[in-house]
Amino acid sequence: MALSLYNTATRTVSEFTPLTPGKVGIYLCGATVQAPPHIGHIRSGVNFDILRRWLSASGFDVTFIRNVTDIDDKILHKAVHEEIPWWAVAMKYERAFTDAYKALNVLPPTYEPRATGHITQMIDLMQTLIEKGHAYAPGNGDVYLEVRSLKSYLTLSNQKLDDLQSAGDSEETFKKDPRDFALWKAAKPGEPSWPTPWGDGRPGWHLECSAMAQAYLGETFDIHGGGLDLIFPHHENEIAQSEAAGYGFAKTWMHNAWVTTAGEKMSKSLGNSLQVQELIKRVRGIELRWYLGSAHYRSMLEFSFEALEESAVAFRRIEAFLDRAIGILGSTPDGVISSTFADAMNDDLAVPAALAYISEIVKSGNNALTANDTKALAAAAAEVRGALGVLGCDPRDDAFAGQSADNNGAIDGLISLALQQREAARARKDFAASDAIRDQIAALGIVIEDTPQGPRWQISSGR
RNA sequence: GGUCGGAUGGCCGAGAGGCGAGGCUCAGGACUGCAAAUCCUGCUACACGGGUUCAAAUCCCGUUCCGACCUCCA
Numbered sequence: 001m002a003l004s005l006y007n008t009a010t011r012t013v014s015e016f017t018p019l020t021p022g023k024v025g026i027y028l029c030g031a032t033v034q035a036p037p038h039i040g041h042i043r044s045g046v047n048f049d050i051l052r053r054w055l056s057a058s059g060f061d062v063t064f065i066r067n068v069t070d071i072d073d074k075i076l077h078k079a080v081h082e083e084i085p086w087w088a089v090a091m092k093y094e095r096a097f098t099d100a101y102k103a104l105n106v107l108p109p110t111y112e113p114r115a116t117g118h119i120t121q122m123i124d125l126m127q128t129l130i131e132k133g134h135a136y137a138p139g140n141g142d143v144y145l146e147v148r149s150l151k152s153y154l155t156l157s158n159q160k161l162d163d164l165q166s167a168g169d170s171e172e173t174f175k176k177d178p179r180d181f182a183l184w185k186a187a188k189p190g191e192p193s194w195p196t197p198w199g200d201g202r203p204g205w206h207l208e209c210s211a212m213a214q215a216y217l218g219e220t221f222d223i224h225g226g227g228l229d230l231i232f233p234h235h236e237n238e239i240a241q242s243e244a245a246g247y248g249f250a251k252t253w254m255h256n257a258w259v260t261t262a263g264e265k266m267s268k269s270l271g272n273s274l275q276v277q278e279l280i281k282r283v284r285g286i287e288l289r290w291y292l293g294s295a296h297y298r299s300m301l302e303f304s305f306e307a308l309e310e311s312a313v314a315f316r317r318i319e320a321f322l323d324r325a326i327g328i329l330g331s332t333p334d335g336v337i338s339s340t341f342a343d344a345m346n347d348d349l350a351v352p353a354a355l356a357y358i359s360e361i362v363k364s365g366n367n368a369l370t371a372n373d374t375k376a377l378a379a380a381a382a383e384v385r386g387a388l389g390v391l392g393c394d395p396r397d398d399a400f401a402g403q404s405a406d407n408n409g410a411i412d413g414l415i416s417l418a419l420q421q422r423e424a425a426r427a428r429k430d431f432a433a434s435d436a437i438r439d440q441i442a443a444l445g446i447v448i449e450d451t452p453q454g455p456r457w458q459i460s461s462g463r
Numbered sequence: 464g465g466u467c468g469g470a471u472g473g474c475c476g477a478g479a480g481g482c483g484a485g486g487c488u489c490a491g492g493a494c495u496g497c498a499a500a501u502c503c504u505g506c507u508a509c510a511c512g513g514g515u516u517c518a519a520a521u522c523c524c525g526u527u528c529c530g531a532c533c534u535c536c537a
Contacts (some may be wrong), residue, residue: 232534
């Protein structure tokens, strides 16, 4: 079964065929670094990280670009508000995003270009657009794209130009048509600017993505991704710019759905408590990732702390199986991708179906464990590990070192000492003494389980 | 006004004409000195009203409710 993906441009799921066999180029609209990341931002990162990992696991050589928008109105406003330079705002929040991505095991992109590093490419693109008669500089330092000059526009969102509500903005006087959008904004006093043939200024929001996608992936590339809300205007305008310049641009458009709270798109007022840095105080990063990745990427994910906790419990069950299996097997099996898992992922990344299959494997693996069938156990553990690897939730991944309830040699020695005492007490049926030892260890946050292979312990993963 | 989604059991969350996805919770059982873990069993749902069909959660028409986008947005 070949990989099929939903393409927003055609509103259908269709077989994915790369432009160059064996290679895939992906451009994901990354963050505007003007605030710390909340789980909505990071869901997009996780969803597309799963896509990327699946493409890699399927044998593709993936070039993954995720940009950083480090110049924009909000950043400038924030700089004034925080009384620090605009670049300090951008770098501060870029780091916050980087930390969040790392905590959730989102792989660093192949290249992570910043908008301000690509002014040259943007000027080249504007030059081309003006030469082709699709853009104009009215003389005030702005440069606009003339949407009426385009052969097609608004094909992604399927809207008609005349149906759009007019912006009603007071600064639109230089535009030929109110729907024309800014490629470049004239410098204002006190704001950063770069020189261009049309005057000093700074980039409009949409221009950077067209310029950087072309710079790193070429004029035509495979997949362009982002959140649902970027369809209009951002992606429409990217298409307008790039196609007007003569580029083929993206073949497949993918959009992830929202994390919502109380049925609504996450709002700023609730945003603080849903920042990644706050949530990973409640659950481990791997558990938050599991939660965000578990719903289908095109479905809304209704956030609640209860659902997050429940999801973490479900994940710990899988993790516990893997721990037990590795303990019995004496080694960590390499991940194996089963055909059932592959079929699910190939069906437009049907993660929920893949998770249902993982549950079945864990169940059969636990049965193998009870039956002491190490061959079946090893097979199950390998499949679970393979699946978790693609989902970026392999507790044995180095990225999660320190997050897993991994045994430490010295602690293991001490606990073992106590467990020997307890076993001795149990042997002489002094259960009061043995339970007392277990209770004392439990009070330290360590859980004891008696198994046919003897007692085992782990640091309680519940927080 | 235009465009696009959604409503599934106590909860979360898939599916998209016929076979009870899966998980969590809960109840009962097996195992266990007791726990824990694990396994087994049970809990038969698809907003409402029509229609098409041998058969509808799924398709069609209508209704209600919820949400997203329409130049800040993941």
